[in-house]
Amino acid sequence: MKRLKLILIFLVLSLQSFFLAAQNLKTSPEIENRIESLIQQMTLDEKIGQLHQVSGVSDLFQQQAREGKIGSFLNVRGATATNELQRIAVEESRLKIPLIFGLDVIHGYRTIFPIPLGEAASWDPELVERTSAMAAKEAAASGIHWTFAPMVDIARDPRWGRIAEGSGEDPYLGSILAAAKVRGFQGKNLSDPLTIVACPKHYVAYGGAQAGRDYHAVDISINTLREIYLPPFKAAIDAGAGTMMSAFNELNGIPASANPFTLTQILRNEWGFRGFVVSDWNSIGELLNHGIAATPAEAGTKALLAGVDMDMMGFVYSSNLAALVQQGAIDEKVIDQAVRRILRIKLQLGLFDRPYVDLQLEQSTILSNENLALALESARKSIVLLKNDKQLLPLNKSIKSLVVIGPLADNKSDPLGCWRCEGNDADVVTILEGIKSKIPSERIRYFKGCEIQGGSDKEILKAVEIAQKVDTAILVVGESEDMSGEAASRSSLDLPGHQEKLVKAIYETGTPTIVVLMNGRPLTIPWIAEKIPAILETWQLGMQCGNAIADVLFGDYNPGGKLPVTFPRTVGQVPIFYNHKNTGRPPSEEKFTSKYLDVPVTPLFPFGYGLSYTKFKFSDLKVAVEKADNITQIFASVEVQNIGDRAGDEVVQLYVQDVVASMTRPVKELKRFQRITLQPNEKKKLEFQLNANELGFYNQSMAYMVEPGVFKIWIGNSSVEGLEENLEIMD
Numbered sequence: 136m137k138r139l140k141l142i143l144i145f146l147v148l149s150l151q152s153f154f155l156a157a158q159n160l161k162t163s164p165e166i167e168n169r170i171e172s173l174i175q176q177m178t179l180d181e182k183i184g185q186l187h188q189v190s191g192v193s194d195l196f197q198q199q200a201r202e203g204k205i206g207s208f209l210n211v212r213g214a215t216a217t218n219e220l221q222r223i224a225v226e227e228s229r230l231k232i233p234l235i236f237g238l239d240v241i242h243g244y245r246t247i248f249p250i251p252l253g254e255a256a257s258w259d260p261e262l263v264e265r266t267s268a269m270a271a272k273e274a275a276a277s278g279i280h281w282t283f284a285p286m287v288d289i290a291r292d293p294r295w296g297r298i299a300e301g302s303g304e305d306p307y308l309g310s311i312l313a314a315a316k317v318r319g320f321q322g323k324n325l326s327d328p329l330t331i332v333a334c335p336k337h338y339v340a341y342g343g344a345q346a347g348r349d350y351h352a353v354d355i356s357i358n359t360l361r362e363i364y365l366p367p368f369k370a371a372i373d374a375g376a377g378t379m380m381s382a383f384n385e386l387n388g389i390p391a392s393a394n395p396f397t398l399t400q401i402l403r404n405e406w407g408f409r410g411f412v413v414s415d416w417n418s419i420g421e422l423l424n425h426g427i428a429a430t431p432a433e434a435g436t437k438a439l440l441a442g443v444d445m446d447m448m449g450f451v452y453s454s455n456l457a458a459l460v461q462q463g464a465i466d467e468k469v470i471d472q473a474v475r476r477i478l479r480i481k482l483q484l485g486l487f488d489r490p491y492v493d494l495q496l497e498q499s500t501i502l503s504n505e506n507l508a509l510a511l512e513s514a515r516k517s518i519v520l521l522k523n524d525k526q527l528l529p530l531n532k533s534i535k536s537l538v539v540i541g542p543l544a545d546n547k548s549d550p551l552g553c554w555r556c557e558g559n560d561a562d563v564v565t566i567l568e569g570i571k572s573k574i575p576s577e578r579i580r581y582f583k584g585c586e587i588q589g590g591s592d593k594e595i596l597k598a599v600e601i602a603q604k605v606d607t608a609i610l611v612v613g614e615s616e617d618m619s620g621e622a623a624s625r626s627s628l629d630l631p632g633h634q635e636k637l638v639k640a641i642y643e644t645g646t647p648t649i650v651v652l653m654n655g656r657p658l659t660i661p662w663i664a665e666k667i668p669a670i671l672e673t674w675q676l677g678m679q680c681g682n683a684i685a686d687v688l689f690g691d692y693n694p695g696g697k698l699p700v701t702f703p704r705t706v707g708q709v710p711i712f713y714n715h716k717n718t719g720r721p722p723s724e725e726k727f728t729s730k731y732l733d734v735p736v737t738p739l740f741p742f743g744y745g746l747s748y749t750k751f752k753f754s755d756l757k758v759a760v761e762k763a764d765n766i767t768q769i770f771a772s773v774e775v776q777n778i779g780d781r782a783g784d785e786v787v788q789l790y791v792q793d794v795v796a797s798m799t800r801p802v803k804e805l806k807r808f809q810r811i812t813l814q815p816n817e818k819k820k821l822e823f824q825l826n827a828n829e830l831g832f833y834n835q836s837m838a839y840m841v842e843p844g845v846f847k848i849w850i851g852n853s854s855v856e857g858l859e860e861n862l863e864i865m866d
């Protein structure tokens with residue numbers, strides 16, 4: 136009976152997903168009739184043309200667009216350029232099927248917001264939805280229909296440079312933010328001219344690359360795949376994402392771009408996804424390197440039959456599918472299915488009825504004051520206060536003298552981070568510029584001190600001389616924009632170059648020292664964490680970087696960000712993440728337990744951690760379990776009070792643990808969070824509701840189930856602090 140009940144629950148959830156996905160990609164008889172009418176008219180070459188995506192413009196590509204042999208372009212920017220190409224397709228090709236223009240609008244189009252890992256530190260889905268909507272508006276006004284975002288890869292290894300592009304290590308935070316970005320990009324209706332279709336990527340488990348080395352093999356259990364790496368993709372699909380991008384990596388021996396299990400069984404059959412899948416750049420052609428195809432024709436066959444509908448810059452489909460159909464190796468119906476999915480999105484975007492973009496729109500939309508204000512809000516909320524001994528921060532604006540030191544202090548390029556899209560250095564406010572907007576320039580000294588990496592350490596002495604003569608020293612250190620993002624894995628997580636040496640030298644002067652980190656990944660900075668009294672984690676905050684950081688440094692904004700990813704003490708601890716297993720010998724003072732001889736097992740800074748200029752008190756945690764109509768709900772409430780003297784934000788986090796189950800479970804799992812603002816002395820009661828099925832997992836038979844028993848629940852301000860209660864889920 137119980138098994139039947141569980142199967143029923145699974146079926147209901149699958150149908151619900153199917154409905155959700157279908158609902159967001161709702162079609163209509165008009166759309167379907169138009170698709171069928173086009174399919175009937177299309178030649179095989181024209182059908183294959185829809186599955187072919189190229190990058191940039193050339194005479195050859197223009198001619199092929201004229202012949203209906205290209206369905207999509209990426210990396211064509213601006214209303215003029217896109218309209219010009221669109222005119223060829225819509226007015227000169229035989230069937231006048233419009234092109235769809237894609238671009239990596241990852242954290243802004245021209246107004247650049249914090250890198251996604253930074254925005255994740257805001258723990259503010261509503262904000263993330265707004266910045267995504269703003270990015271979509273600017274991109275759509277510039278002729279873009281489709282963004283290759285959100286990047287929703289869970290990353291547990293900070294050596295992997297693409298950790299910068301996602302929302303960190305947690306599947307729940309990652310799922311909430313993935314859905315927020317899809318809603319922001321796509322709005323309520325794909326045909327709205329100021330929205331763009333989303334493309335969650337890189338499907339799937341790309342962040343699990345061996346040794347944190349980009350493009351490397353991924354070998355994980357199906358439980359880990361389903362419980363850690365898949366949930367953000369599912370959340371994005373349930374939010375209505377219209378497309379999906381398949382990844383470069385192999386997954387347990389089958390490359391993600393030719394994997395029927397993930398691309399058809401899970402994505403189509405279980406989740407009901409009705410949009411289309413685009414490969415990553417030549418990831419179909421790379422099946423030969425993976426060694427699962429001997430020829431491009433074999434690669435194309437495997438990818439298409441697995442479920443990849445469009446070939447990004449691989450030229451595999453365009454060069455091989457026609458012959459494969461003529462030889463009978465591929466049924467033309469498979470081609471038709473891919474064409475239908477692509478035409479459906481083009482019709483839902485309204486491209487047939489509105490193929491061109493209004494040139495005026497671009498000018499009036501780009502870099503508006505509203506956009507700049509939102510960029511500042513997002514940058515401020517992304518900042519994490521890691522340390523603030525003796526309340527060194529915020530600085531008083533009456534400070535008589537300070538020096539700003541470091542290779543990133545007056546840098547207009549690196550704050551834009553990876554995937555800067557159309558971001559322009561000239562629009563960036565540097566940290567030095569931000570500080571100069573707060574206090575008179577004559578009180579401010581600036582000295583670079585050293586390069587980000589390489590260069591000489593000879594200038595450090597001059598920096599020391601200046602630091603000896605001022606009240607406070609602000610060090611701005613970290614990584615350059617190209618040290619994270621794609622093809623940017625690092626074997627070390629230390630500060631590059633002579634930067635740590637610079638920090639130590641300034642600290643040794645005895646002048647109160649503040650460190651501002653500007654980086655695309657967690658860094659191993661144990662000496663700085665121990666010795667430096669005040670540390671801000673500022674990621675790469677985009678164009679309003681300097682204003683946001685100056686607001687925090689001088690107390691015009693009280694930081695409330697929390698880490699979306701664990702900071703290790705040393706790269707030797709990697710992978711290290713909060714939702715780990717307990718093991719049979721959890722770490723303790725006992726020798727024969729799971730730990731290291733040379734470093735503590737704990738992280739330098741834990742997931743969910745971040746301080747404030749004020750203090751918050753948690754009290755009165757109450758938990759209740761209620762069962763009605765066979766649905767078990769969990770209700771939790773807690774009181775949070777601002778016991779400090781200034782307003783501030785707190786991110787209230789709810790974690791659970793399934794204490795005993797048929798399989799080992801993580802020591803903690805994030806299941807709810809809420810960022811709140813409290814005035815001094817203000818107290819607020821927060822209430823959370825969970826459905827018991829959120830506490831389930833995939834058991835040994837790979838059935839998703841909730842096992843009755845005792846669960847622990849914590850509510851607090853990070854993954855390591857919180858009030859604790861037990862609850863019991865009955866059978």
Ligand code: GLC
Pocket residue numbers: 209239283336415416621
């Ligand atoms: C790149 C990236 C992918 C991006 C695509 C188009 O190789 O892996 O994230 O969307 O190519 O630029």
